[in-house]
Amino acid sequence: MSFLSYAVALLMTAVAVSRAPAMVHGDPHRRALFGCYAGFAGALWLKTPVAQATLNDSRITDLSVLLKHYAAALAVLAILSYIATIFGGDGSEEKPEHPFDSWLHRGGAAKTALAAMVLMTALFFTVVDRSRPSVEFVPEHVGQLGATAYMSVFYLYLGSATALCGYRWGAALRCAKSTLMRLALGLMTIAMAMGVLYAVIRISFMWLAVCLSPPSGSFSHSLAMWTDVLQMALFVLFAAGACLPSSQVGYERLRTARSLWGLHPLWRDLRRAFPEMEQPFFPTVGRLRALARVSVPLDVRLDRVVQDIADALEQLRHFAPPDLLTAAGEAAEGQEAEQAATEAYWVRAAMAAKSCGLHWEVASAALPSKPINNSVSEASWLGLVEQHYRSVTVEQAHRVVARAVELEAVQ
Template sequence: MTPLDLAGYLIAGLMTAVALWRMPAALWGDEEDRRRRALWGCYAGFAIALWTKTEAVRTGLNNSAVTDLAVLIKHYTATVAILAILSYIVAIYGSYPEAGAVPRHVRFARLVQQVAAKASVATLILLTVLFFTVVDRSVPSDRFVSDHAGEWGATLYMSVFYLYLGAASAVCAFQWALATADAHRRHLRIGLGMMTFAMFIGVGYTVSRTLFLWVSVVDEPSEAFALRFDQVTEAAQLVLFAFFALGASVPAFSTGARRVRLWRAQVRLHALWYELMASFPDQPFDPPASLTRELTRFNAPADLRIDRWAADIADAVEKLRHYVPDELVAASEEAAARDTADTRRAAALGDAYWIRAALLAKESGAPAGPAAAVAAQQAADQDGEVARLERVAAAYRTVTVERAREVLAAATTRTSETTEQTS
């Protein structure tokens, strides 16, 4: 097995993995996911086409009762995959009123899709006719282009396919280049850029192969040169599919990374949230459960659950203000400043001391009174608030009950001294 054949198996496996990964969302997802069915059809079609190019599959099919059957199947599935990707390009632009102004590139994409649907049917019929009439299939081939270099029938057959493939690649490159320039999210811009690069390779692949075949009709090349040219362009096509598969997966990888961050946030916040909810059991929507149970709840998305936990913690802190003196803020901040020189950690540790001491005060039976002062929070948005709470939760795990009692006692002493001075 040559390195090129091994690479063929790897890329076919990669495209298959992407198709299987995207299949559930495409077939059983919501309306937005259903629009991605066309893109999944592209993955699936190209996955089949790539498997027909692998050494074992192409050898078996080409030596079957229908000589060079792998070539015909490959071109059938690739044609359907190309139609699917053109349909997806139209779908991602969303809906525009029929009578309103529609951007030029959207009108162009819709026109291409309409033409492509008819062209794909014509291409499939013409390929079938040419394959069984003018292509010399007296001997099974291994590398179709190099083996048939100089033959006008195979050249005509491949030119029909390359015309369809090259035009579709050019359209995709153009549309995705526009989308890349307009993309605001970095992961989307990277993914579209990789897919655009892949389509430019596709244009170069089809043009170079078409020229090679027609030049070979006039001046037949040596067997070694034809084979070498075939291998180089095949390698370029494998690079094309690698960039296409990875580029199409980058946005999904970003979504997966966000889910991992949300699960990690749940792990980090759970202990703090659980203790606060145990002190105020009527507050949460569902009774607080173990970390394992919380991570396996599917009645709400992870991001919504994190937002709820952040709100629950804030509400619990607001309630705890009625069980502590104003001086607990200063006592907590002073204790944190003595324990660490890191300003950011000191802020989180001060909040952790305040919460632990406030819980002790409530559990000891302190009567509820006016709301005490609390440290000002400066998170700019919800993500910033969650990040702050993660730091507080991490610090909270290091605060012992004895240390919290010391902080609460210091606050009580300061309160008594303040009362004596004012009286």
């Protein structure tokens, strides 16, 4: 169990860290999600053997138990805050449709969490037997009325809040349109159902032990172990459900980063061909530095790179012989993705013509237009052009220029 405790704690910590930027750049519901994952990560670390051994032997006996429940209560409060911002939280004066939403917007979640934490604190320091440090709190306090009352407050709060979350996510699941979102909401709904089951089993076990007779130690430890496994499983499902929508965003970011990486040689060469395009806030740097620049979002960087390439290609028309596109087409004939290869020859040849001092007052014909309406599609096309551009040598470029000049002379 100790390995499982550390593994799940690390998993939830990783999810919390991935959501940490929301505290600076995110909206209220993303900040609430971060608070939820951070709270659960804290509770899971406090559940590990090292944390328990350190805190339970401190001046406040069983301190890890109280802090763990504080962290879990705050995490649940963050989930409820997230629901409040998602369902009916548009900032309008209209009242939310659902009574649960109305309760959340009136601060019901925060008040309930505060009341539960105050009551738990009072019971912890007054009626819970803390004469010696606990290794496993519930099995070692089973049958004790004070500990049962303390845990009942926590389990009632936990079970009620997770039931509400499960209900709202289940309702959202029925309305979700994308398969990915349905899967994510389904996993989180199942996790909340497991949370309710965990709370019901624990609270029923403790009260039956008080009302009837305490079970054997082996049974208590076995029940605690299996309910802990249930709890760990629900955290894994919850983390998986939370990460699924982000995986689509992560994929888009990866695709954008790959486009930036692939377009860099073409963009760099065009920037160097036209130094006046250099911008202080977006300098021409190496591939790694360009990709590692975090001050500008990836999609904004890709937009800038695509626009820079388009501007440079427009300027190159004044250095390209009138028949350069025809000559480039002849050179690219028979190659894979012939149109992209033609544009690659045209770019390389136009740059060679510029380096030789050629210039035309009247710009040559523009490159053929394409049915592209966004920078992502444009970047994909330019990626094909760049692949051919890398294979075109300086000698080939000069031959294409010579052929273009020859075609012009014939006319």
